[in-house]
Amino acid sequence: MSHDAPPAAVAPGQLWWEQVQAAYQAQDWPLLEGSLRRLLQLVEPQASLWDLLCHALLQQGHSQAAIEALQRALDLGSSHFWTPHKLGDARRGLQQPQAAVEAYELALQWGSDSPLTPRNLLEVLHLIDPQLALQRLMDFAAAAVAVDALPWDQPPPWLQGAMAAALRVQGSELAQWLCSHGCRQADVRGLLLRDAAYRLDIDRFGALLADPCDPREAALAERLRELSC
Numbered sequence: 001m002s003h004d005a006p007p008a009a010v011a012p013g014q015l016w017w018e019q020v021q022a023a024y025q026a027q028d029w030p031l032l033e034g035s036l037r038r039l040l041q042l043v044e045p046q047a048s049l050w051d052l053l054c055h056a057l058l059q060q061g062h063s064q065a066a067i068e069a070l071q072r073a074l075d076l077g078s079s080h081f082w083t084p085h086k087l088g089d090a091r092r093g094l095q096q097p098q099a100a101v102e103a104y105e106l107a108l109q110w111g112s113d114s115p116l117t118p119r120n121l122l123e124v125l126h127l128i129d130p131q132l133a134l135q136r137l138m139d140f141a142a143a144a145v146a147v148d149a150l151p152w153d154q155p156p157p158w159l160q161g162a163m164a165a166a167l168r169v170q171g172s173e174l175a176q177w178l179c180s181h182g183c184r185q186a187d188v189r190g191l192l193l194r195d196a197a198y199r200l201d202i203d204r205f206g207a208l209l210a211d212p213c214d215p216r217e218a219a220l221a222e223r224l225r226e227l228s229c
Helices: 014-026 029-042 047-059 063-075 082-093 097-109 116-128 130-144 157-166 173-180 186-198 202-208 215-228
Strands: none
Touching: 014 029, 029 047, 047 063, 047 082, 063 082, 082 097, 082 116, 097 116, 116 130, 116 157, 116 173, 130 157, 130 173, 157 173, 157 186, 173 186
């Protein structure tokens, strides 16, 4: 997961700060956690340091400890969208889907411009009820642009997140909606093609291939025509 770079250097504790930076770059999460905890003993509390500690904890699967670190960050005035986003990740790790949804929605309210936020939100909603995820996807579309003119050439973060979520959930509801509204991403369309093939739904399979989006689909369409002769 991509997150903000560590905050600017702090003093005292410069040597510990340098170790924090090295651990972050090396993605050595236990070392990052230990270095940050030591640094936090030496410097004035900073929301950005507690937020970074949360990241180290999440990478190790320590969801409850991550929530405690995030609360410290919030108490110290953190207002960056990554803080509630990571709170959603932590709640998700603790199998608290409704609380995770609320946190991801807060991250969106705080201006998240990362596709990861809508992706994770849709995934959790789909886990609760696929129809909730579908409705939230439609809400994204309604709030952005005309649904019949979605910007597929340069998809905004919510649309990138929706396509990513469609590839990760169990079920084709999101993929079906996206493709019915013009999605040409081969991987998303492939979900529907595989579903139609598994169900031996030749009519649906052929309808999906009526306007192939890449050479692989064109080859499948040609093969289907040959089999139909």
